[in-house]
Each structure stands twice: as C-alpha cells, then as structure tokens.
Amino acid sequence: MPRLGAEPHRRKSLIDAAILTIGEQGSLDVSVRQIARRAGMSPALAFHYFGDKDEIVTQTMRHLLREFSAEVRLRLAQADTPHARLQAIVAASFAESQFHRTTIAAWLVFYLRAYSSKPAARLLHVYTRRLRSNLLAGLKPLMEPSRAEDTAEAVAALIDGLYVRHSLRNQGPDAGEAIALCNSLIDDRLRNKEA
Amino acid sequence: MPRLGAEPHRRKSLIDAAILTIGEQGSLDVSVRQIARRAGMSPALAFHYFGDKDEIVTQTMRHLLREFSAEVRLRLAQADTPHARLQAIVAASFAESQFHRTTIAAWLVFYLRAYSSKPAARLLHVYTRRLRSNLLAGLKPLMEPSRAEDTAEAVAALIDGLYVRHSLRNQGPDAGEAIALCNSLIDDRLRNKEA
Amino acid sequence: MPRLGAEPHRRKSLIDAAILTIGEQGSLDVSVRQIARRAGMSPALAFHYFGDKDEIVTQTMRHLLREFSAEVRLRLAQADTPHARLQAIVAASFAESQFHRTTIAAWLVFYLRAYSSKPAARLLHVYTRRLRSNLLAGLKPLMEPSRAEDTAEAVAALIDGLYVRHSLRNQGPDAGEAIALCNSLIDDRLRNKEA
Amino acid sequence: MPRLGAEPHRRKSLIDAAILTIGEQGSLDVSVRQIARRAGMSPALAFHYFGDKDEIVTQTMRHLLREFSAEVRLRLAQADTPHARLQAIVAASFAESQFHRTTIAAWLVFYLRAYSSKPAARLLHVYTRRLRSNLLAGLKPLMEPSRAEDTAEAVAALIDGLYVRHSLRNQGPDAGEAIALCNSLIDDRLRNKEA
DNA sequence: AATGAATGAGCCTTCATTCAT
DNA sequence: AATGAATGAAGGCTCATTCAT
Numbered sequence: 139m140p141r142l143g144a145e146p147h148r149r150k151s152l153i154d155a156a157i158l159t160i161g162e163q164g165s166l167d168v169s170v171r172q173i174a175r176r177a178g179m180s181p182a183l184a185f186h187y188f189g190d191k192d193e194i195v196t197q198t199m200r201h202l203l204r205e206f207s208a209e210v211r212l213r214l215a216q217a218d219t220p221h222a223r224l225q226a227i228v229a230a231s232f233a234e235s236q237f238h239r240t241t242i243a244a245w246l247v248f249y250l251r252a253y254s255s256k257p258a259a260r261l262l263h264v265y266t267r268r269l270r271s272n273l274l275a276g277l278k279p280l281m282e283p284s285r286a287e288d289t290a291e292a293v294a295a296l297i298d299g300l301y302v303r304h305s306l307r308n309q310g311p312d313a314g315e316a317i318a319l320c321n322s323l324i325d326d327r328l329r330n331k332e333a
Numbered sequence: 334m335p336r337l338g339a340e341p342h343r344r345k346s347l348i349d350a351a352i353l354t355i356g357e358q359g360s361l362d363v364s365v366r367q368i369a370r371r372a373g374m375s376p377a378l379a380f381h382y383f384g385d386k387d388e389i390v391t392q393t394m395r396h397l398l399r400e401f402s403a404e405v406r407l408r409l410a411q412a413d414t415p416h417a418r419l420q421a422i423v424a425a426s427f428a429e430s431q432f433h434r435t436t437i438a439a440w441l442v443f444y445l446r447a448y449s450s451k452p453a454a455r456l457l458h459v460y461t462r463r464l465r466s467n468l469l470a471g472l473k474p475l476m477e478p479s480r481a482e483d484t485a486e487a488v489a490a491l492i493d494g495l496y497v498r499h500s501l502r503n504q505g506p507d508a509g510e511a512i513a514l515c516n517s518l519i520d521d522r523l524r525n526k527e528a
Numbered sequence: 529m530p531r532l533g534a535e536p537h538r539r540k541s542l543i544d545a546a547i548l549t550i551g552e553q554g555s556l557d558v559s560v561r562q563i564a565r566r567a568g569m570s571p572a573l574a575f576h577y578f579g580d581k582d583e584i585v586t587q588t589m590r591h592l593l594r595e596f597s598a599e600v601r602l603r604l605a606q607a608d609t610p611h612a613r614l615q616a617i618v619a620a621s622f623a624e625s626q627f628h629r630t631t632i633a634a635w636l637v638f639y640l641r642a643y644s645s646k647p648a649a650r651l652l653h654v655y656t657r658r659l660r661s662n663l664l665a666g667l668k669p670l671m672e673p674s675r676a677e678d679t680a681e682a683v684a685a686l687i688d689g690l691y692v693r694h695s696l697r698n699q700g701p702d703a704g705e706a707i708a709l710c711n712s713l714i715d716d717r718l719r720n721k722e723a
Numbered sequence: 724m725p726r727l728g729a730e731p732h733r734r735k736s737l738i739d740a741a742i743l744t745i746g747e748q749g750s751l752d753v754s755v756r757q758i759a760r761r762a763g764m765s766p767a768l769a770f771h772y773f774g775d776k777d778e779i780v781t782q783t784m785r786h787l788l789r790e791f792s793a794e795v796r797l798r799l800a801q802a803d804t805p806h807a808r809l810q811a812i813v814a815a816s817f818a819e820s821q822f823h824r825t826t827i828a829a830w831l832v833f834y835l836r837a838y839s840s841k842p843a844a845r846l847l848h849v850y851t852r853r854l855r856s857n858l859l860a861g862l863k864p865l866m867e868p869s870r871a872e873d874t875a876e877a878v879a880a881l882i883d884g885l886y887v888r889h890s891l892r893n894q895g896p897d898a899g900e901a902i903a904l905c906n907s908l909i910d911d912r913l914r915n916k917e918a
Numbered sequence: 919a920a921t922g923a924a925t926g927a928g929c930c931t932t933c934a935t936t937c938a939t
Numbered sequence: 940a941a942t943g944a945a946t947g948a949a950g951g952c953t954c955a956t957t958c959a960t
Contacts, residue, residue: 142922144923145922162448162449164449165362167360167362169949171951179924180924180925180926181950183924191950246445251359251360253357253438291498291506291514292491292517295494296490298498299490306461319490323487326518326524343940374941375941376933377936377943380935380936381941386934386935553839555838556752561954569920570920570921570922571956572922573920580956581954581955633835633838639887640749644747681888681896681900685885685887685904686880689886693880708873712877716908717911719911720915727939730943730944756928766929767931767932775930
C-alpha cells in the first residue's frame with residue numbers, strides 16, 4: 139500500500155521511534171528491526187530511507203539538538219533583560235518537549251556516543267558551545283567576566299545533572315523544582331558577587 | 334604455569350579491563366572477547382570465572398560503587414564538622430581515582446544501564462540514597478530541613494553534571510575547579526538562608 | 529515525456545548496460561539496480577520490460593551470440609574458397625565488435641553460467657555447434673575428415689584461449705596477433721598433412 | 724565434539740568444499756553457508772578459521788595455483804631435454820588433478836575474479852608469468868626467439884581454450900586428446916621453422 | 919509509460935556461550 | 940586452571956520483485 143510522497147512522514151516516524159526505542163533501552167544497542175517495527179514499517183524501508191543504521195542514529199541526534207535549539211530560540215525571543223534571558227534558557231531546558239525520561243535517556247546515550255564517534259562529538263560540541271555562549275550573554279552584563287564563566291559552567295553542569303537524575307527513575311526533581319534550583323543558583327551567584 | 338590462588342587476581346584483571354573497555358567505548362556494547370584479551374586471557378576463562386557477560390558487567394559496576402564508597406568513607410572519617418563533612422563528600426567525588434574520563438564514561442554507562450536492568454537500577458539506587466543521606470547529614474545541622482533537601486539535590490545534581498561535562502572530551506572543568514564550584518554552591522546556600 | 533515506441537530502445541539500452549556492467553564486474557553478481565541506473569531508468573522499468581533478472585541476463589547473452597553470428601555471416605558471405613572461409617571465421621572472432629575486454633568478460637561469464645543454468649547451456653551449445661560446423665565446412669575440403677575434426681577443435685580452443693588471455697588485463701596478444709596465431713595454426717595443419 | 728588440533732584439517736575441508744561448490748555453480752556467488760555445510764561444519768566455524776568470505780576464496784585460489792605448480796614441478800624434474808620439458812608442462816596441465824570439470828570451472832571463476840579484485844589479479848599474474856617462462860625455457864633452444872614467443876603464446880592460449888571447452892559440458896576433448904593437440908601444435912611449429 | 923513505495927528472503931558476520939581436553 | 944573448538948541466534952544490509960499511482 140505505497141502512498142506517494144511518503145518519505146518525510148516515514149523519516150519522521152523512524153526518528154520518533156528511534157528516540158523512544160533508544161531512550162527506553164538506554165542504549166544504542168537497539169536493532170533497526172525494533173525501531174522499524176515501532177515505526178510501523180519493515181527494516182528494509184528504514185534502510186531505504188536512511189542508508190544505514192548510523193545515519194538513523196545521527197539524524198535522530200540531530201533532531202533532538204534541533205528541537206532543543208528551537209525551544210531556546212523561541213523563549214529567548216521573548217526575553218528582554220539579561221536576567222530574563224537566563225531564565226529563558228533554563229526554562230527551555232526543562233520544557234515539556236525536553237524533560238521526558240525517555241528523551242533524556244536518548245540525550246545521555248548521545249553524550250556517550252561522542253566517545254567513540256567523531257561526528258557525534260562534533261554535533262555535541264556545537265550544542266555545548268552554543269549553550270555556553272547563550273549563558274554568558276546573559277551573565278556577562280551582571281557580573282565580572284571570570285565569575286560569569288564559572289557561573290555558566292555551574293549552570294550548565296547543574297542542568298545536565300538534573301537531567302541525569304531526573305531520568306534516573308524519576309528520582310530527581312520534576313521540571314518546576316529543577317527550574318527553581320537553577321534559578322536559585324543563578325540568583326545566589328548574583329547576590330554574593332564578592333564571593 | 335598456573336599459580337594457586339590466581340582466581341582473585343584474574344577477576345580483578347577482568348574488572349579493570351571491563352572498566353577500561355566500557356569506558357573507552359562509552360558503551361556496554363563491547364564483547365567479552367575484547368575484555369578478556371585486554372585482561373590477557375581467553376574469553377572462555379572469563380566465562381569460567383563470571384558465568385556470563387551480565388555478571389561481568391554487574392560486578393564491574395559494583396566495583397565502581399565500592400571504590401567510590403571507600404573514597405567517601407575515608408574522607409568522612411577525618412571530617413569533624415558538618416561543613417567539613419560536606420567538603421569531604423565533594424572532594425571524594427572528584428578524587429583522582431574517580432575523576433578520569435574513562436571511569437566517568439563507565440559510570441554513565443551504568444547509569445543508563447539502569448534503564449533496562451532491574452539489578453543495575455537497584456545497585457544505583459543504593460548509591461544515590463547513600464549519597465543523599467550523607468549530604469543531608471551535613472546540611473541538616475546548618476539549615477532548615479526543606480532547604481537542606483533542596484540543597485542536597487542541587488549538590489548531587491551539580492556533581493553529576495560536572496562528571497558528564499568533564500567526560501565530554503575534557504570540556505568541563507578539572508577536579509580543582511569542580512570542587513570549587515560545588516563548595517561555592519554550598520556556601521552560597523548557607524549564606525542566603527532566607528532565599 | 530515518454531515517446532511512443534520507446535520499448536525497443538529501452539530494451540536495447542538495458543542490454544548494453546548489462547553487457548558493460550557484467551563485463552566490468554566479471555560476474556553476474558550485479559544488481560538490476562546497477563544495470564538500470566547505467567541504462568538511465570528505474571529498476572522497476574527494467575522489470576516491466578523483462579519480467580525478471582534472469583530474463584535480462586538471458587536476453588543479454590542471446591544478444592551477444594547474435595552479434596557474433598552476424599559478424600560471421602557477414603564475412604562468410606564474401607569468402608569464396610574454403611581457406612578464405614576459415615580466415616573469415618577467425619577474423620570474425622577477433623573483429624572489433626567482439627574483442628573488447630569487457631565484452632569478452634561477459635562472454636566468459638556466460639560460459640560459466642552454463643554450469644548451473646540449463647537455458648544458458650542450451651544457448652551456448654547452439655553457438656559451439658555452429659562454430660564447429662562452420663570450421664569443418666572450411667576444413668573438410670582440405671584434409672581428411674578425422675584430421676579436420678581435430679583441427680576444428682584446436683582452432684576453436686585456440687580462439688577461446690586467446691579470448692581468455694586477452695581479457696586478462698590485455699596480457700594476451702592484440703587482435704592482429706591473435707588472428708595471425710590462428711591462421712598460422714591452420715596453415716601448419718594444412719602443410720603437415722601426414723603428421 | 725571439539726578435537727584438538729583440528730584447524731589444518733578444517734581448513735583443508737573448507738577449501739575442498741569451496742572448490743566443489745564454486746566449480747559446480749560456476750560462480751563465486753555461493754554462500755559461506757553452502758561451503759560450510761558441504762565441509763560438514765557451521766558457517767560460524769568457517770569464519771572462525773578464515774576471518775571472512777574473501778579470505779576463503781583467496782585461499783582457495785591460492786590452493787589451486789599451488790597444486791598446479793606442484794604438478795608442473797614434479798614433471799619438469801623428470802624431463803631432461805627441452806622438448807621433454809614442453810611435454811611435461813602440457814602433461815601437467817591436463818593431469819588428473821587439474822582436468823576436472825569442476826576444478827576447471829573454479830579456475831575460470833578465478834580468472835574472472837581478477838577483473839574486479841586486485842589481489843586475485845596479482846595471484847593470477849604470477850601464474851601466467853611462470854607458465855610463460857617455463858614454456859619459453861623449453862622453446863628458446865629449439866627456435867628463434869620471436870617465434871618462440873609466439874609459440875609460447877599459442878600453446879598457453881590453446882591450453883586455456885581446451886580447458887574452457889572441456890569444462891563446457893565435456894564438450895571438448897578428453898585429456899589424452901587435449902595433450903595430443905597441444906603437442907601437435909608444438910611439433911608443427913618446430914617443423915615449419917621458416918613459416 | 920514510468921517510478922517510488924514497500925517487503926521477504928537471504929547473506930555476511932559477530933557474539934555469547936558450551937564443551938572436551 | 941585454561942583454552943581451542945564449535946554453534947545457534949541475532950544483527951546490519953542488499954536485492955529481486957511487486958504494487959499503486
């Protein structure tokens with residue numbers, strides 16, 4: 139039952155299925171068969187559209203990155219003070235589209251993939267650099283440079299850590315608490331400027 | 334010429350090899366053959382000692398957990414104030430034995446394994462509970478309970494996040510800076526008690 | 529914009545593409561996709577015209593055989609003595625249309641195909657019988673029958689062998705030398721009739 | 724039921740099975756499964772010993788080449804005149820160990836493999852050079868150099884051609900006739916030195 | 919007329935695991 | 940104690956082939 143122009147829809151289905159499958163399993167060690175079945179098609183079709191498994195994985199990673207970027211961009215557009223920009227970034231990080239156990243697991247899997255895959259490392263590098271530069275843009279107007287850098291590092295790490303812990307069987311805090319903890323860290327750093 | 338009592342030594346070699354191999358690869362998708370080769374023995378012997386691959390992995394995870402616990406215990410023993418206890422935990426987390434790229438990658442791999450493996454989840458749960466209780470023991474005397482819990486969560490997350498970021502091609506801070514960031518968070522929280 | 533009567537042209541393109549692809553690869557282990565791409569159409573169209581891969585291959589083989597027959601017929605028509613007829617056959621065998629590395633490779637591939645394909649064997653049998661009868665027609669008037677049969681066999685084998693060796697990275701002789709060697713064998717056999 | 728020191732025996736079985744399977748099929752397009760089954764073992768074991776299919780094929784080719792070389796060497800050792808040396812080479816070519824339909828088909832398959840495989844081409848090149856040099860060593864003392872080279876080429880081609888035709892459903896001559904045809908060509912060339 | 923969509927079958931290869939020695 | 944021998948299962952990937960449009 140082949141429909142015309144099915145490609146974009148199929149690719150999307152596969153990427154969604156890949157996120158779910160990889161996220162649930164907490165590993166890239168999932169078969170294309172599993173992903174394809176979940177996406178409602180044969181493995182052969184997955185290969186037809188993506189060429190090989192690596193490309194499925196890479197495109198999935200790229201998709202996650204893009205979704206996050208969009209979330210950030212959206213919120214930054216509405217922020218008009220440095221402080222608001224910081225909160226926008228934090229909020230984006232814990233937005234509903236990002237802060238699901240499964241999605242987070244997929245993120246972590248991709249983090250780990252960077253260990254042995256050059257392209258994955260490159261992709262991730264772009265993301266971390268952008269996050270850092272966004273944070274610094276918000277922090278620099280509010281404190282001296284070296285302190286701003288430390289703070290950016292701390293916020294970025296705190297976000298990552300909250301992700302990790304949240305995904306760990308919902309053991310970590312929920313989105314609201316996570317945001318509060320991040321903002322609290324930022325505010326503390328702003329208050330105690332001399333520390 | 335097989336020496337008597339070679340078993341403990343063999344097991345240790347295999348676990349060390351497993352940490353290195355898993356850590357370098359950033360994945361459990363390593364073959365027993367690889368691990369055994371690195372440990373200088375045949376895969377068959379690895380099975381002889383551990384029964385199956387799962388047991389190798391589990392024991393490796395347990396080993397990592399134990400090493401960390403030992404590090405914490407050691408430092409807690411020398412801390413005599415609540416604040417010193419907090420610093421001891423932080424210091425243990427970034428002790429040389431823990432804060433290597435490869436070791437951290439192995440940690441993350443095990444975090445992810447908890448997604449699909451009950452035993453792994455249980456093991457990890459013990460570790461997170463203990464860390465939390467250690468942190469709370471240090472924080473409770475210094476601030477009101479609900480704030481102490483938030484702070485414990487933040488510190489734990491910050492540590493995890495710094496781990497993740499450090500392992501990402503040394504992109505994160507080194508041990509000294511990591512410790513400073515953690516302590517700074519703690520101190521900020523102590524100072525702004527009313528926040 | 530599909531033109532009317534495109535079918536014969538399409539079929540020809542496919543057969544040409546098949547010869548090239550099979551010849552270059554030195555094997556029938558080429559995909560219909562490769563052949564179709566080379567012929568500038570989709571694999572589905574190739575199936576539309578030929579039904580299945582086997583038919584593509586068979587028709588290709590038949591085409592090669594027919595081309596060779598035409599070459600022979602053409603030259604035989606202009607030969608008026610037995611000796612001239614023999615030379616015509618030899619010349620046809622090494623005519624430009626036949627003596628290309630790629631074409632020869634395709635020939636060999638088809639020879640081998642006869643091992644496991646009845647239809648291919650039948651096709652090839654027709655060709656060898658015809659060649660033999662053509663040679664004998666030229667030889668019988670010039671020597672006694674049993675000697676003529678031996679000679680026919682030798683000439684046929686020599687031609688095949690020169691093909692094989694020529695296709696082997698142009699290691700064998702070029703067309704002119706090949707013809708000379710064949711004629712020389714014939715002439716030797718004519719001279720030493722008593723041997 | 725694993726026996727110790729089984730490797731050489733297993734490798735031999737596999738190579739024999741490969742010759743038969745490839746020869747019967749007239750193609751390299753045989754699965755490792757087929758070969759392994761014929762050799763009485765699982766495909767996995769074949770991979771264990773040879774690494775990959777390519778290595779099975781290459782070793783099989785090398786085996787064929789070596790067997791032929793041995794046959795030639797054996798007979799050359801007993802030949803004490805140039806003419807006897809020529810006959811030795813011819814006889815070796817049609818010795819029982821070489822002149823089986825299946826073996827010949829395997830030879831042809833390897834000839835064709837040289838089209839797309841560098842290593843196969845190299846291997847084959849060694850063989851053709853050696854054959855040529857052996858023939859020339861026998862011919863040079865008996866005729867002028869340029870004629871000797873032509874003759875070597877003719878003999879080599881005739882042998883190859885007789886192979887091809889023999890393998891073609893036993894259509895060609897049997898070993899005895901084949902040898903006679905080759906010797907006859909040589910003798911003719913010796914007699915008509917001035918041609 | 920022509921093609922993208924779709925799949926079942928089959929291949930190469932790797933791996934965890936067992937067993938006899 | 941230690942290992943080579945051996946295999947079933949599973950995975951990635953390609954291909955011939957069909958079908959709706």
